[in-house]
Amino acid sequence: MTSSTTNPGLARFNASPESEAKAALHEVCASSAWGSKLLAHRPYDTADDLFAAGDAAMGELTTADLREAMAGHPPIGRPKPGDPTSSHEQSGMAGVSEDLKAEMLELNLAYQDRFGHVFLICATGRTGEQMRDAVRDRIGNSPEQEREIVRTELGRINQIRLTRLVEEEGVRRP
Structure with a gap:
């Protein structure tokens, strides 16, 4: 465990x-309820404490809160222009065939x-084919599942982004 005194990003x-x-x-999660829950518990002694708070807050999100969070994510294969985070996270779609891009758009x-929101998957480290297979598998799920x-x-996704926040850059100053 790294305390905030030895973790400059967490200290910031x-x-x-x-x-x-x-x-x-x-920037980590578009749900205002999620962000408010994490803000309410500052300061955090360790990054692990922040991650645990993020997990707990995720478990408490309502359906409306989840929709708000999902609204912050672009569709797989179409990262937001000028957004290095979504481009990096969806890098498994970079360089895939035009056929796979077209299939992902259709899927x-x-x-x-079917569900009224974008297909959401933690794309980090996944190939385009793995993401395609996941949407194929999940499209038959019930809305509750x-x-x-x-x-x-x-x-x-939040865990990866929180890690980046406290380990690499801390809070960006305008």
Whole structure:
């Protein structure tokens, strides 16, 4: 465990003004409820404490909160222009064939028609084929099953992004 005194990114996050910490948390997860829960528990003694708070907050999100969080994620294969985070996370789609890109677009649209939101998966480290296979597998799920899978996937994404926040860059100053 690394304490905030030896973890400069965590120390910066703990000491940053609330508006800056809120903005940094919004970059991690677009759910305002999730960010508020994490802000309410500052300062964190260790990064593990922050990660545990993130997991606990994820478990408490309502369906509406999950929708808000998902709204911050672009469809797989179409990262937000100018957003290095989504481009990096979806790098498994870079360089895939045009056929696979077209298939992912079709699958994304079918998934969105079925569930009313983007297909969400922790894309970090996955190939385009793995993401395609996952959407194929999940499109037959019930809305309730899919909501819990999305909650798990969001938790994974948030964990990666929180790690980056406290280990690499801390809170960015404007």
